[in-house]
Amino acid sequence: YTITAGPQPTGATIPKSMYGVFFEDINYAADGGLYAELVRNRSFEFNGTDAAGWNGLTGWTVAGPAAVTNDDQRLNERNRNYLTVSGAATLTNAGFPSPSTGSAIAVKKGDRYVFSVWARAQATLTIEMHTADGAALSAPLTIATRTDTWSKYTGTLTATATSDAARLSVKTSGAVKLDEISLFPRDTYKGRANGLRKDLAQKVADLKPGFVRFPGGCLVNTGSMYAYDAANNYPRARSYQWKDTVGPVETRATNKNFWGYNQTYGLGYYEYFQFSEDIGAMPLPVLPALVTGCGQNRATVDEALLQRHIQDALDLIEYANGPVTSTWGKLRAQSGHPKPFGMTTIAVGNEENLPNEYWANFLKFESAIKAKYPDITVVSNSGPDDTGATFDNLWAKNREHGSDMVDEHYYNSPSWFLQNNARYDSYDRNGPKVFLGEYASLDNKLFNSLAEAAYMTGLERNADVVKMASYAPLLAHVDNVQWKPDMIWFDNDESWGSTSYQVQKLFMNNVGDRVVPTSVSGAVVQPKPITGAIGLSTWRTAAVYDDVKVTRPDGTVLYSDDFTDGNADGWTAVQPRGTWTVTNGGYAQTTTDTEDTMVKAATIGESDYDYTLKATKTA
Ligand code: AHR
Numbered sequence: 321y322t323i324t325a326g327p328q329p330t331g332a333t334i335p336k337s338m339y340g341v342f343f344e345d346i347n348y349a350a351d352g353g354l355y356a357e358l359v360r361n362r363s364f365e366f367n368g369t370d371a372a373g374w375n376g377l378t379g380w381t382v383a384g385p386a387a388v389t390n391d392d393q394r395l396n397e398r399n400r401n402y403l404t405v406s407g408a409a410t411l412t413n414a415g416f417p418s419p420s421t422g423s424a425i426a427v428k429k430g431d432r433y434v435f436s437v438w439a440r441a442q443a444t445l446t447i448e449m450h451t452a453d454g455a456a457l458s459a460p461l462t463i464a465t466r467t468d469t470w471s472k473y474t475g476t477l478t479a480t481a482t483s484d485a486a487r488l489s490v491k492t493s494g495a496v497k498l499d500e501i502s503l504f505p506r507d508t509y510k511g512r513a514n515g516l517r518k519d520l521a522q523k524v525a526d527l528k529p530g531f532v533r534f535p536g537g538c539l540v541n542t543g544s545m546y547a548y549d550a551a552n553n554y555p556r557a558r559s560y561q562w563k564d565t566v567g568p569v570e571t572r573a574t575n576k577n578f579w580g581y582n583q584t585y586g587l588g589y590y591e592y593f594q595f596s597e598d599i600g601a602m603p604l605p606v607l608p609a610l611v612t613g614c615g616q617n618r619a620t621v622d623e624a625l626l627q628r629h630i631q632d633a634l635d636l637i638e639y640a641n642g643p644v645t646s647t648w649g650k651l652r653a654q655s656g657h658p659k660p661f662g663m664t665t666i667a668v669g670n671e672e673n674l675p676n677e678y679w680a681n682f683l684k685f686e687s688a689i690k691a692k693y694p695d696i697t698v699v700s701n702s703g704p705d706d707t708g709a710t711f712d713n714l715w716a717k718n719r720e721h722g723s724d725m726v727d728e729h730y731y732n733s734p735s736w737f738l739q740n741n742a743r744y745d746s747y748d749r750n751g752p753k754v755f756l757g758e759y760a761s762l763d764n765k766l767f768n769s770l771a772e773a774a775y776m777t778g779l780e781r782n783a784d785v786v787k788m789a790s791y792a793p794l795l796a797h798v799d800n801v802q803w804k805p806d807m808i809w810f811d812n813d814e815s816w817g818s819t820s821y822q823v824q825k826l827f828m829n830n831v832g833d834r835v836v837p838t839s840v841s842g843a844v845v846q847p848k849p850i851t852g853a854i855g856l857s858t859w860r861t862a863a864v865y866d867d868v869k870v871t872r873p874d875g876t877v878l879y880s881d882d883f884t885d886g887n888a889d890g891w892t893a894v895q896p897r898g899t900w901t902v903t904n905g906g907y908a909q910t911t912t913d914t915e916d917t918m919v920k921a922a923t924i925g926e927s928d929y930d931y932t933l934k935a936t937k938t939a
Pocket of ligand 1: 344346536537538539670671792
């Protein structure tokens with residue numbers, strides 16, 4: 321067949337920021353990933369109320385008299401635990417967990433590593449990098465701590481050999497109090513202190529993304545109805561809030577994140593803005609709307625809490641763009657960036673599936689932002705996925721209201737992407753613009769990335785409506801996966817891009833100026849649909865499924881289930897109304913449902929297709 325391009329460009333102008341990245345701290349993307357800190361649980365804040373088996377010494381082995389302490393001698397109110405060593409002791413940290421290879425720190429011969437610690441009392445600390453067997457990987461560094469007030473001490477270790485199985489040890493000569501024990505490669509991306517792992521940051525930079533959407537995702541909104549623990553000045557188990565993530569790192573309280581592991585917030589809003597600037601991308605923060613999707617489905621009823629979050633949104637704009645004389649602009653300047661970051665766009669919410677509650681909150685955020693900052697683009701949301709009542713309901717509200725832009729998400733099969741290339745051809749040209757904030761074809765095989773590439777031509781053809789698009793998720797540690805497929809994979813010393821990474825790189829490095837009309841003549845083979853009510857998305861799909869059937873392109877049945885006996889046919893869980901847990905991709909999500917529900921995730925697959933099914937059947 322023949323593809324004819326032209327005549328001269330008459331189609332939409334394609335914005336340079338059309339393709340970007342979506343960074344979420346999922347799959348150890350930040351702590352243990354992009355954030356270059358090598359010590360796990362550096363501030364002894366892991367807590368048993370966050371996860372079974374966690375405690376202040378998680379990640380550490382201690383030989384000698386030492387105990388985690390939480391009293392009024394603490395480093396500060398947000399870094400509450402510290403280690404009291406009452407005699408000669410050796411503390412050893414093995415870095416971030418990596419079940420297949422064992423927890424370990426990667427070091428490279430000749431590279432330098434910056435050690436730092438906060439200490440009080442007089443003692444001598446001897447710091448060393450070594451193998452699990454104790455063979456030295458650096459000359460020892462000696463630090464004499466001097467006073468009985470908290471002070472920061474730093475020094476440099478040089479690796480004498482390469483190892484992906486190193487440990488960091490701190491030996492104390494006697495009694496001393498320690499906190500915030502840290503080890504960073506000296507060579508971070510762009511040489512920034514508290515910086516980013518160079519190979520991962522470079523892979524993202526090589527994409528040449530037009531924007532960075534951050535910090536989530538489900539990470540953002542879940543738990544946002546929890547009130548701030550004012551009595552303890554502590555944010556445990558609450559949503560991602562930008563004010564928790566700025567200022568000196570030792571004053572950033574740690575928190576268990578939505579994906580089940582501890583986040584230090586060491587990679588926080590300042591670092592996200594700085595990284596976006598470093599790679600020439602527009603920063604695009606997502607704020608919690610105090611209505612949680614992602615399987616939780618609750619909305620805050622606390623108006624004061626909502627108003628505080630709205631004020632936080634205004635303060636964030638001042639932090640990013642305000643003069644150094646403003647309250648929040650001053651904090652940005654103190655962190656090292658007096659020049660404004662020039663943020664233009666902000667998103668409110670992520671995948672809320674309580675459309676009325678979300679909409680009420682969104683309008684309050686939007687009107688407060690527009691009243692003070694009329695030029696800021698406020699991105700609204702379309703709910704959890706591209707089907708069903710929530711999506712339609714929220715899109716209708718957004719159209720009627722005239723929202724600036726609406727965030728859509730979908731994860732689907734390669735054939736879905738091939739069949740839906742024309743999705744945006746029929747979108748209202750005068751309605752809200754589309755931000756495709758998350759999408760992926762559900763595997764990391766070549767065929768998936770080809771389907772994504774084909775789909776992206778449809779996004780580009782509709783560049784007058786679709787203004788931005790980002791594949792998701794961006795990063796995954798091979799041994800700590802909560803979600804796949806992913807664009808870039810890594811372990812503690814190596815990283816590699818998937819074929820989807822190559823597709824994204826191709827499009828981002830070659831953004832066109834204008835759409836050139838094309839026409840196709842000759843026999844074009846259209847992919848045949850995979851039919852059936854398949855819950856290809858995830859636990860968050862609330863639709864009712866019955867008679868699930870998946871057929872191959874030739875019409876033969878690949879999988880079917882009629883659910884006749886309610887709990888048979890290989891479906892293992894019947895969940896009555898109430899609170900229930902669904903497991904997907906290695907993490908468990910608890911939710912409350914008002915209807916009896918049958919749920920099971922099953923994987924069926926052959927050759928290039930792997931479908932993860934979820935069926936929900938109301939009683
Ligand atoms: O990208 C992974 C997850 O998918 C995001 O956290 C969420 O927004 C979506 O459900």
